[in-house]
Amino acid sequence: MKILGLNAYHGDSSACIIVGGELLAAVEEERFTRIKHWAGFPKQSIKYCLQEAGVTIEQIDHIAINRNPKANLMKKALFAFSKRPSLNMVTDRLKNAAKIRDIREIIGQEFGVNDNRIRAQVHNVEHHIAHLASSFLVSPFEEAAVVSIDGFGDFVGTMWGLGAGDNIEVKERMFFPHSLGLFYLAFTQYLGFFNHGDEYKVMGMAAYGKPEFMDELRLIVKSVEDGGFELDLDYFIHHSEGVTMSWDDGMPKMGSVFSGKTEQLLGPARTNGSELDDRHKNIAASLQKRYEEVFFEILNHVYEETKMPSLALAGGCAMNSLANGKIFDNTPFKDVYIQPAAGDAGGSIGAAYYVWTQVLGNKRSFVLQRPYLGPEYGIDEFEDIIKSYQPEIDQALCEVKKCDEQLELCRETAKFISEGKVVGWFQGRMEWGARALGNRSILCDPRRPDMKDIMNLKIKRRESFRPFAPSILLEKVGEYFEQRYPDPFMMKVYRIRPDRRAEIPAVTHVDGTGRLQTVRRKDNPLYWQLIKEFEALTGVPVLLNTSFNENEPMVCAPQEALDCFLRTKMDVLALGGFFIQRRKNE
Numbered sequence: 001m002k003i004l005g006l007n008a009y010h011g012d013s014s015a016c017i018i019v020g021g022e023l024l025a026a027v028e029e030e031r032f033t034r035i036k037h038w039a040g041f042p043k044q045s046i047k048y049c050l051q052e053a054g055v056t057i058e059q060i061d062h063i064a065i066n067r068n069p070k071a072n073l074m075k076k077a078l079f080a081f082s083k084r085p086s087l088n089m090v091t092d093r094l095k096n097a098a099k100i101r102d103i104r105e106i107i108g109q110e111f112g113v114n115d116n117r118i119r120a121q122v123h124n125v126e127h128h129i130a131h132l133a134s135s136f137l138v139s140p141f142e143e144a145a146v147v148s149i150d151g152f153g154d155f156v157g158t159m160w161g162l163g164a165g166d167n168i169e170v171k172e173r174m175f176f177p178h179s180l181g182l183f184y185l186a187f188t189q190y191l192g193f194f195n196h197g198d199e200y201k202v203m204g205m206a207a208y209g210k211p212e213f214m215d216e217l218r219l220i221v222k223s224v225e226d227g228g229f230e231l232d233l234d235y236f237i238h239h240s241e242g243v244t245m246s247w248d249d250g251m252p253k254m255g256s257v258f259s260g261k262t263e264q265l266l267g268p269a270r271t272n273g274s275e276l277d278d279r280h281k282n283i284a285a286s287l288q289k290r291y292e293e294v295f296f297e298i299l300n301h302v303y304e305e306t307k308m309p310s311l312a313l314a315g316g317c318a319m320n321s322l323a324n325g326k327i328f329d330n331t332p333f334k335d336v337y338i339q340p341a342a343g344d345a346g347g348s349i350g351a352a353y354y355v356w357t358q359v360l361g362n363k364r365s366f367v368l369q370r371p372y373l374g375p376e377y378g379i380d381e382f383e384d385i386i387k388s389y390q391p392e393i394d395q396a397l398c399e400v401k402k403c404d405e406q407l408e409l410c411r412e413t414a415k416f417i418s419e420g421k422v423v424g425w426f427q428g429r430m431e432w433g434a435r436a437l438g439n440r441s442i443l444c445d446p447r448r449p450d451m452k453d454i455m456n457l458k459i460k461r462r463e464s465f466r467p468f469a470p471s472i473l474l475e476k477v478g479e480y481f482e483q484r485y486p487d488p489f490m491m492k493v494y495r496i497r498p499d500r501r502a503e504i505p506a507v508t509h510v511d512g513t514g515r516l517q518t519v520r521r522k523d524n525p526l527y528w529q530l531i532k533e534f535e536a537l538t539g540v541p542v543l544l545n546t547s548f549n550e551n552e553p554m555v556c557a558p559q560e561a562l563d564c565f566l567r568t569k570m571d572v573l574a575l576g577g578f579f580i581q582r583r584k585n586e
Contacts, residue, residue, distance in 0.1 A: 005352025006065045009099045011037045011252040012345035015045035017053045018352045022366050025052035026373040026432045028345045031556040037196045040249035043110045057111050060120040064355040066130035066347030067100045071154040075175050125351040127153025134350030136163035136312035138368035139337040145308040150316035151181035160302045166357040166364050177239035178231050181317050183221050186257040187287045192270035196252040203322050204466040206288040207511040209281030217290040227301020229294045235262045292323045296330040309334040318342035325493040340371040340433030340489035370523045374430025382576040385558045401579040414533035421571035426561045435490040436547035438527030440554050444544040451506035458569035469515040470507035471545040490517040506544050
């Protein structure tokens with residue numbers, strides 16, 4: 001049984017393929033188009049998934065998509081009748097929904113196949129149900145509370161329920177126009193960050209401010225009984241005027257969500273590129289704190305209703321690693337699972353596994369423990385690419401060296417890092433999700449206080465308030481972090497032990513935290529060995545790990561890694577078993 005899962009015509013378009021219940025491949029379309037958060041039809045992702053499974057589109061049995069235009073129709077109709085939304089808002093939504101309904105025809109057109117040759121049955125899975133499934137149905141839990149929180153999907157902003165065995169039972173939905181994700185988006189825009197997915201910048205900035213605007217933000221998002229909340233809609237325009245959206249073959253774009261009343265309450269919004277002052281930082285800190293208050297109210301209500309010690313969390317808000325790292329301190333949950341593409345990209349996995357279990361009645365047997373589900377390249381491909389780039393490599397005054405043994409590769413790389421060099425690390429299959437997890441990473445020495453500045457000067461050129469993350473050997477996590485709970489997907493921020501912060505300053509944020517990635521030998525033997533070799537040289541089982549890119553999607557193919565290396569001031573590129581190193585006299 002072959003199931004193709006899709007997130008299409010939405011931000012972070014993606015595809016995955018399940019064969020016999022096993023997830024063989026999953027990838028975001030942005031990795032191929034080279035446009036961040038690319039929205040549209042994920043043709044190249046589908047093509048890769050089919051190749052990985054060794055099948056054609058005609059051989060797919062089921063196609064699952066994480067949108068259902070027919071979901072919650074009564075709620076939509078009542079809203080339209082009572083609020084009379086703008087014609088443009090209604091037209092945009094109808095056009096997008098039409099593409100979802102015509103997905104079989106679109107697949108046929110894109111792959112040059114007549115519709116009647118596509119035997120797959122198409123399944124539309126409600127957006128938040130796909131989110132819940134994307135976490136619980138690939139989690140290690142037999143039973144768990146399941147929660148999805150994001151902006152909106154199929155007229156819902158929050159959904160929670162109970163996962164047991166192979167089934168998910170939805171207990172409650174919170175409908176448009178009330179959304180915790182949209183609350184965070186509105187103030188991300190207010191603070192001058194309008195690109196899709198910029199919320200993580202505000203999270204980084206929050207550590208530099210004080211939550212002095214809590215009274216104001218508690219007016220804007222109000223807590224209600226039983227773990228609910230309501231937005232004061234006077235501070236937003238999404239429900240009345242509508243918000244311009246673009247989801248077609250490019251970076252998603254969304255118009256302003258906050259109203260003029262927000263500026264009356266808090267002062268003028270920051271314009272993009274203007275200086276960040278203390279007021280902006282304090283609003284960011286207040287935003288994060290108010291988000292966390294409501295987030296934990298939701299989770300505590302869900303726990304009281306389910307009494308489940310385990311939580312499977314999904315939706316765009318599950319990418320808020322600051323809040324995720326505080327779940328154990330603020331709720332009774334004992335175990336938490338968040339898959340590495342918790343946002344909309346992960347909906348392709350959720351839709352596919354929902355069909356596998358809930359529609360087709362199969363047992364779940366796959367647990368997503370290793371995030372390496374993307375393209376991989378062999379030594380012959382590396383050799384051919386290096387040969388084709390030889391003129392550019394020579395012009396950049398670089399030399400190429402081949403390592404025949406993986407242990408040698410790890411020891412040499414660890415030595416480079418210990419000497420303060422910035423190393424591009426391109427190995428194995430590409431990661432699934434937003435985080436670089438040791439296969440498409442840029443790696444540095446966490447012991448150097450100036451390494452953050454060096455990284456931004458040589459490669460990243462990003463805001464100074466954004467932190468870099470630590471990768472640590474799983475068996476050493478308790479020695480460096482106050483929380484011992486593992487996180488292989490870098491989805492939680494934990495406090496670094498005070499006595500260790502001076503030892504790893506490059507990955508210690510201003511508030512004493514780090515966005516943790518635990519590395520287990522079984523999951524990624526090569527990356528584990530590299531960190532082990534760095535520990536042998538320095539006594540520190542930690543590396544600074546950031547995504548292999550320069551203001552673009554994470555590199556996917558070797559050509560992109562070489563291009564990034566050559567146009568930046570990266571010192572060394574470990575491309576498979578090859579080192580490309582800048583000469584010392586450069």
